[in-house]
Amino acid sequence: xxxxxxxxxxxxxxxxxxxxxxxxxxxxxxxxxxxxxxxxxxxxxxxxxxxxxxxxxxxxxxxxxxxxxxxxxxxxxxxxxxxxxxxxxxxxxxxxxxxxxxxxxxxxxxxxxxxxxxxxxxxxxxxxxxxxxxxxxxxxxxxxxxxxxxxxxxxxxxxxxxxxxxxxxxxxxxxxxxxxxxxxxxxxxxxxxxxxxxxxxxxxxxxxxxxxxxxxxxxxxxxxxxxxxxxxxxxxxxxxxxxxxxxxxxxxxxxxxxxxxxxxxxxxxxxxxxxxxxxxxxxxxxxxxxxxxxxxxxxxxxxxxxxxxxxxxxxxxxxxxxxxxxxxxxxxxxxxxxxxxxxxxxxxxxxxxxxxxxxxxxxxxxxxxxxxxxxxxxxxxxxx
Amino acid sequence: xxxxxxxxxxxxxxxxxxxxxxxxxxxxxxxxxxxxxxxxxxxxxxxxxxxxxxxxxxxxxxxxxxxxxxxxxxxxxxxxxxxxxxxxxxxxxxxxxxxxxxxxxxxxxxxxxxxxxxxxxxxxxxxxxxxxxxxxxxxxxxxxxxxxxxxxxxxxxxxxxxxxxxxxxxxxxxxxxxxxxxxxxxxxxxxxxxxxxxxxxxxxxxxxxxxxxxxxxxxxxxxxxxxxxxxxxxxxxxxxxxxxxxxxxxxxxxxxxxxxxxxxxxxxxxxxxxxxxxxxxxxxxxxxxxxxxxxxxxxxxxxxxxxxxxxxxxxxxxxxxxxxxxxxxxxxxxxxxxxxxxxxxxxxxxxxxxxxxxxxxxxxxxxxxxxxxxxxxxxxxxxx
Numbered sequence: 001x002x003x004x005x006x007x008x009x010x011x012x013x014x015x016x017x018x019x020x021x022x023x024x025x026x027x028x029x030x031x032x033x034x035x036x037x038x039x040x041x042x043x044x045x046x047x048x049x050x051x052x053x054x055x056x057x058x059x060x061x062x063x064x065x066x067x068x069x070x071x072x073x074x075x076x077x078x079x080x081x082x083x084x085x086x087x088x089x090x091x092x093x094x095x096x097x098x099x100x101x102x103x104x105x106x107x108x109x110x111x112x113x114x115x116x117x118x119x120x121x122x123x124x125x126x127x128x129x130x131x132x133x134x135x136x137x138x139x140x141x142x143x144x145x146x147x148x149x150x151x152x153x154x155x156x157x158x159x160x161x162x163x164x165x166x167x168x169x170x171x172x173x174x175x176x177x178x179x180x181x182x183x184x185x186x187x188x189x190x191x192x193x194x195x196x197x198x199x200x201x202x203x204x205x206x207x208x209x210x211x212x213x214x215x216x217x218x219x220x221x222x223x224x225x226x227x228x229x230x231x232x233x234x235x236x237x238x239x240x241x242x243x244x245x246x247x248x249x250x251x252x253x254x255x256x257x258x259x260x261x262x263x264x265x266x267x268x269x270x271x272x273x274x275x276x277x278x279x280x281x282x283x284x285x286x287x288x289x290x291x292x293x294x295x296x297x298x299x300x301x302x303x304x305x306x307x308x309x310x311x312x313x314x315x316x317x318x319x320x321x322x323x324x325x326x327x328x329x330x331x332x333x334x335x336x337x338x339x340x341x342x343x344x345x346x347x348x349x350x351x352x353x354x355x356x357x358x359x360x361x362x363x364x365x366x367x368x369x370x371x372x373x374x375x376x377x378x379x380x381x382x383x384x
Numbered sequence: 385x386x387x388x389x390x391x392x393x394x395x396x397x398x399x400x401x402x403x404x405x406x407x408x409x410x411x412x413x414x415x416x417x418x419x420x421x422x423x424x425x426x427x428x429x430x431x432x433x434x435x436x437x438x439x440x441x442x443x444x445x446x447x448x449x450x451x452x453x454x455x456x457x458x459x460x461x462x463x464x465x466x467x468x469x470x471x472x473x474x475x476x477x478x479x480x481x482x483x484x485x486x487x488x489x490x491x492x493x494x495x496x497x498x499x500x501x502x503x504x505x506x507x508x509x510x511x512x513x514x515x516x517x518x519x520x521x522x523x524x525x526x527x528x529x530x531x532x533x534x535x536x537x538x539x540x541x542x543x544x545x546x547x548x549x550x551x552x553x554x555x556x557x558x559x560x561x562x563x564x565x566x567x568x569x570x571x572x573x574x575x576x577x578x579x580x581x582x583x584x585x586x587x588x589x590x591x592x593x594x595x596x597x598x599x600x601x602x603x604x605x606x607x608x609x610x611x612x613x614x615x616x617x618x619x620x621x622x623x624x625x626x627x628x629x630x631x632x633x634x635x636x637x638x639x640x641x642x643x644x645x646x647x648x649x650x651x652x653x654x655x656x657x658x659x660x661x662x663x664x665x666x667x668x669x670x671x672x673x674x675x676x677x678x679x680x681x682x683x684x685x686x687x688x689x690x691x692x693x694x695x696x697x698x699x700x701x702x703x704x705x706x707x708x709x710x711x712x713x714x715x716x717x718x719x720x721x722x723x724x725x726x727x728x729x730x731x732x733x734x735x736x737x738x739x740x741x742x743x744x745x746x747x748x749x750x751x752x753x754x755x756x757x758x759x760x761x762x763x764x765x766x767x768x
Contacts, residue, residue, distance in 0.1 A: 030639045124641075127639075128639040128640070185630065186630070187621065187624070187625060187630075188621075188624035188625050188627070188628040188629055188630065188645070188647040189616065189621045189624045189625070191630070191645050191647050191648060192612075192616045192624060192647050192648070192651055193616060195612070195643075195645075195647070195648045195651055195652075196609060196612045196613045196616065196651070198641060199605075199608070199609050199612060199652070199655070200584055200587075200609045202641070203584075203587075203588065203605035203606060203608070203609055204587065205589055221583075221587035222587060224583070224587070225580060225583050225584045225587055225609065228576075228579070228580045228583060229580045229613050232573065232576045232577060232580065237571065237572075237573045237708075237711075240571070240572035240573045240576060241571060241572050241573070243572070244572045245572055246569065246570070246571075246572065246575070246678060246681075253676060255414045255511075255512040256512070257508075257582060257586070257668060257672065259579075260675075260676075261572070261575050261579075261675065263572040263575050263576050263579070264575060264576070264579045267576055267579055267580070268579075268583070271583070284641060288641065291644075291645065292637060292644075294630060297630075324621075324708070327621075
């Protein structure tokens, strides 16, 4: 790893790829193993002398490690409302780490990585991964970066699932945890929407049973449909109405199947731009990992038992009133389990009509609440 | 028309196709014309001597005219909870008429009909249709059946849109109207879900720009994905949870993309069976007609003005608490407009966790309320 030498030079964002090599394979929940694991990540800020100010950010389904700097595709960093100068997560105070999940397509080992055994992309020969595997890989990264305890692990949506998994699997390595707009397990409706997206991808003749990369094609149409269906679930009905209503693209109806309504044009754009930045097989694998997520399953004491080791972790859980993908009831279930486990838990349902995506958008109450939570946790940590 | 002679023989269900011929073209809202319109329909019951007991049932997006008898595909009649012996709409009391909408694929003229000009199915050369066009065709049918005034027009979902359109366009030919789980216009979210379905169909290489029938293929995969996405919107999250939760198909996870969860298997089944009974182009045209539906648009007085001629019609409007496709707020908007127009309106929001599809399912409160409404309307009609 040629990177660790520069950890404490300045606050600027840095990119790196941690290569674990054959001596540190990632052992998977499925029983499989990933040899030569690579985890692509970014950091920002300086790890303090006590190594006590590291904040790990866990990204959502289609996000990446570019939380403050721009990714190579030129998009804006995805969480600039929450991370950056004068933000709750601030490189002036925190050493910020964000890693592309294993199974992803932004540099970490995933189905589009080259299988050394064949010289071709893994495709469907890539092993199945879980949220637990993602977190295990992050734990390896964090350890390799010399961080024994994270000051905070923070994430929304699938990132929030990782936060909960961290609390279940590595509570002793966490001081605080922030889980936003998430759930401790995927509901039937969540699974159903993901299944529609997967079927759309797999129906695309260019998917080629996952072998499209070797053939030099991409299942773009199927992936675009998957993204369109998912995107509707990220917004509230009210947000769609406020943004678009029944506004037309042009004067009058086209009497055709062109995009007459602005909402159609917007969705098509969401689909079309997504295929340029995301890999279809990663979409299959990561949605599957989310569907499989059920943190309380297989434990006699259910979810509360999962958090049994986390009673010293300070938790903050957020939901949004108009989030129908991971509604407040899911967050309440998390909070009930945390309370039952004796963990120190704050919970806030934020009034917002922006739907699930509110966690990515400008939400002053969310920002202020996370800022306050992290400041008070920092004071506690200094005192502890 | 070889059918009208048998109208009053007995109560048994009958099927017919009304052929209007070149002298009675259907003039469309788009400016187009359908020559030689054919409307496939079923009836049940006897038209009474005063011709005062006719009930027109308007079907939803993917339904058909088989409201009491079984269609040729062997499926069950789709509204047996509401129509039949000892049901609110009862052939012992009512002369029941239900017609396949124009643009449909169960015998009425639609994109899969043969274009006499080419000898091939119309495909995308079929003219665009609206809910108004569907109702205009129904009005022609009803007139051809010798019915001057309908005792009631009844429908749920897209059927409810037709009910409202009837009230706007032919109020003098209605005695009462029942609109269930519907809306006076399609919302941005409604349009968005339809657009996902259309894109899924059009992404299927077998769609062939609508020419698939001439080539002897069908865009089955795309249509199945469209159906899966739509089907999620017909159920509530609670209904999906109650039906499936996270129940698995087998013991343990497959660690694959097979249908692990019962909800996945159910959705796949919904998609697979749908393609056997529905035409992809009809799906495009009918969803488009629904998206275009906005009964108050282009009227200075909005929706209330649309109902201006309907103040003597008795209305009954129903919504379901868990219907997130056409939520209660949409029904309230209809009721407000009806009240503003001075129409006689009952409204009931029914407590149900079954989602939008509740109107098709066993809902005792709905059944009792419609039964009561139609009985009291019949008493009024006798007195009038």
